[in-house]
Amino acid sequence: MSETSPRTVDPELDDSTRHAFDVVSTRDLHVGRILALRLDEVLMPGGSTASREVVEHLGAVGVAALDDDGDLVLIRQYRHPVGKRLWELPAGLIDHAEEDPLAAAKRELVEEVGLVAEDWSVLVDAAASPGFTDEVIRIYLATGLSTVERETLGDEEADLVARRVPLAEAVRMALAGEIVNAASVAGVLAAYAVDSGAAPARAADAPWPDRPTRFAARRVGR
Structure with a gap:
């Protein structure tokens, strides 16, 4: 049996040998119920510093719920920052630092669409907008x-509408710009990839190294 040759690391991709963007100073601009905004001064490669506004977030989970007929559950709800209702996957915040994300996903599926599922797996982890926020959402199948x-727990959920659409139709909606929520687009396309056999899903308890923790730690310290 031949031995496996050691994997060669591209020096340009080896973070341990590249510039460390150290934070020289930081201050809070806002600390709210579900997020915080801080201002970091970050050391640049040339020796100067640059200001970076960072939104800290609890993290979230979403669910691509696929029934036996191959239909995907979508919800349509109002999103105030964009001023309109969007088609999305059922999703919600992780409540606290110790909450199991799978338990959070199961809770949201019940609360938003009144469903439970026998089988769970991880589809994809999506950084919402890593240029300014540490929010990452884990999407389950x-x-x-x-x-x-x-x-129904609140006025927004009372306004929510749920529909089941063929998975291929959900893909069409994503590619046509009818689903624009980034995590939902990622989840729809990942669900299609897994359902078609193009790629495997991960175990429901797969490690989540990019789960945001900083804002949750703030809440624990209050």
Whole structure:
């Protein structure tokens, strides 16, 4: 049996040998209920510093719930920052630092669309907009669906509309710009890749190294 040759690391991709963007100073601009805004002064490669505004976030989970007919569950809800209703996957915030993200996903599936699932796996982890926020959302694939009673928890969820569409139609909607929520687009395309056999899903308890923790740690310290 031949030995596997050691993997060669491209020096340009080896972060341990490249410039470290150290934070020289930081100050809080806003600390709210679900996010914080801080201003960092970061050391640049040339020796100068640059200001970087960073939004800290709790992190979130979303669910691509696929039924036995191959239909995907979508919701349509109002999103105030963009001023309109969007088609999305069921999703929600992780409540606290110790919350299991899979448990959070199961909770959101019940709360938003009144469904539970027998089988769970991880589809994709998506950084919402890494140029200014540490928010990352983990999207799960849920199958073996069954209906449970849904409790409406607020006015926004009362306005929510849920529909089931063929998975291929959801892909068309994403590519046509009818689904624009970034995490939902990623989840729809990942669900299609897994369902078609193009790529495997990960285990439901797969490591999540990019899960945001800084804002959750603030809440623990309060």
